[in-house]
Amino acid sequence: MPHTPYPPSFYAASANPAPERPPLRESKHADVCVIGAGYTGLSAGLFLAEQGYQVVVLEAARVGFGASGRNGGQIVNSYSRDLDSVERSVSVNEARLIGAMAFEGGRIIRDRITRYGIQCDLKNGGVFAAFTHKQMHHLEQQKALWERYGYDQLEVLDQDAIREIVACDRYIGGTLDKLGGHIHPLNLALGEAAALESLGGIIYEQSQAIRIDRGPAPVVHTAQGSVHAKFLVIAGNAYLGGLVPELAAKSMPCGTQVIATEPLDGDLAHRLLPQDYCVEDCNYLLDYYRLSADKRLIYGGGVAYGARDPADIESIIRPKMLKTFPQLQDVKIEYSWTGNFLLTLSRLPQVGRLGDNIYYSQGCSGHGVTYTHLAGKIIAEALRGQAERFDAFASLPHHPFPGGHQLRVPLSALGALYYSLRDRLGI
The missing domain is CATH 3.30.9.10 (D-Amino Acid Oxidase, subunit A, domain 2)
Structure with missing residues (x-):
């Protein structure tokens, strides 16, 4: 079975000691299965574990392997597109809710650091x-x-x-x-993973989800095992691959x-x-x-x-x-x-449900350290039946990139060049 280590970043070289968690090699049952042990998945899992849910997290590589453990380490408030873009996209009430949450992610991070004694150089x-x-x-x-x-x-x-x-x-x-x-972003993720495990959560590394059986009780399959759950949280972001085709179509x-x-x-x-x-x-x-x-x-x-x-x-x-x-x-x-x-055309996050029991959040568009922590909280709220804040994000409209799958990269690069020239010219 392939083993995917951390890439050779400064963060990996200076990470706090952490165990290598074993891969899933059996059939497990849980209240919630989370795909992805980055900030979104860890945040959702930790909020749910604090509410008494039995949580199993499947990670294809290592905790914080993706953007959560490699980013610039900056706590930046609001979203990749600011609140004026939100106001133009949704109703007044939905904009009010999303705006009120724009500064919550940083507070969640600081609360986690304090509550669980996470050493991440804040x-x-x-x-x-x-x-x-x-x-x-x-x-x-x-x-x-x-x-x-x-x-x-x-x-x-x-x-x-x-x-x-x-x-x-x-x-x-x-x-x-x-x-x-x-903050030291990887150490934040490792600390949140340890906090989740301290509450009974289980994290399997080197356990890529390869198939999802949807239905009243979804099942997530890995190469050597499976998780049967009441609810599923999809938090793979840019590393989800083609597991859920409808989530890849607009990002x-x-x-x-x-x-x-x-x-x-x-x-x-x-x-x-x-x-x-x-x-x-x-x-x-x-x-x-x-x-x-x-x-x-x-x-x-x-x-x-x-x-x-x-x-x-x-x-x-x-x-x-x-x-x-x-x-x-x-x-x-x-x-x-x-x-x-993971980039979206609007640069605003994609949030929603697949059926009644599968929740997802993705597409932070380069502005994810604070938003992902908020996303975990609103997913946990929605799963418990308090969905007003989740639904406000789910109301954000999303469209495919121009040019389809083949032309989205060159057209996006061309658009970026245009805006970069405007920056250089001061217009």
């Missing part, structure tokens, strides 16, 4: 950095938009203020989200690239990011970066539509890093990796 504070006056205007509008939904933790930064936060002269301003922040796997430097001298690290905030810029194809607990600069950016793995990640991301921080010209890159996320 730091508070996240910055949105603007290159142009148009981007700065957008950030000011975002602040007013978020305040309409009761969120008052954004602070506008002028050019002098942002230069006290980031040692970079490219930005004309930005905003500070005081309840943004950053597209994409890759993003990340590098991590060698540990920086303490004075240099402090000069780069004196407050130790994480940062993302406001371009359509944005860059994002932060310091790790051991003072490496973790820098990411770029999108590979269709989830291709570039041959030389460092050659793609290092120039971006040096454009931001030319001070790092002589610094060695010790890790580089890629990971897949």
Whole structure:
């Protein structure tokens, strides 16, 4: 039977000790079977286990193997498309519900860290950095938009203020989200998995779901076993493959690239990011970066539509890093990796049911650390019969990518090029 290890990322190299869970080799019965041990699946499983449900999680590789254990590690509020896009897509009541949840995911993460003593290097504070006056205007509008939904933790930064936060002269301003922040993403997933197991949940690794028998009591089959359950939660996101064809029809796997430097001298690290905030810029194809607990600069950016793995990640991301921080010209890159996320045409998540007892959430579109934790909570609520918040997300309309399966990648790349040119021209 194939064994899939973690990819060689900085996160895998610095992960907290965790057991290798055995694959499923028998027929099991559970209240809930969850497919995928990333943030969505772990969050749903943990909320359900806290309510007394017997939960079995099937993971094709290792806990946090996908985007949950490879992302930039940034706690960013709201969604990949902001609340004004939500307001244009659904009814006033549904927009009100989705807007009220836009800042809940970060609170869930912090609660999990505190309640279960998860060691994942939590730091508070996240910055949105603007290159142009148009981007700065957008950030000011975002602040007013978020305040309409009761969120008052954004602070506008002028050019002098942002230069006290980031040692970079490219930005004309930005905003500070005081309840943004950053974490070691794989250690967060491992801690949540341990919390789930402490409540009686069972996680099987190296146990890819290969077939689902739908019906009043769904059955999930793996190569060597099966799980019979009352409810099923599908949380495979970009790593679900063709298991559920209708979920693949309106989404597209994409890759993003990340590098991590060698540990920086303490004075240099402090000069780069004196407050130790994480940062993302406001371009359509944005860059994002932060310091790790051991003072490496973790820098990411770029999108590979269709989830291709570039041959030389460092050659793609290092120039971006040096454009931001030319001070790092002589610094060695010790890790580089890629990971897949699932993109939707609207850039808003896809949520829904298949029949009466199969629930899913996917398509975070590169903005998933906070949303996935919220998704787990609303799936758990819906499964228990409290579906108002789940149904608000399920009301979001979704459409196939233009060009169908064959042309969606080149057309998406062409659209990204258009928006990137607009960013460069400041229009």
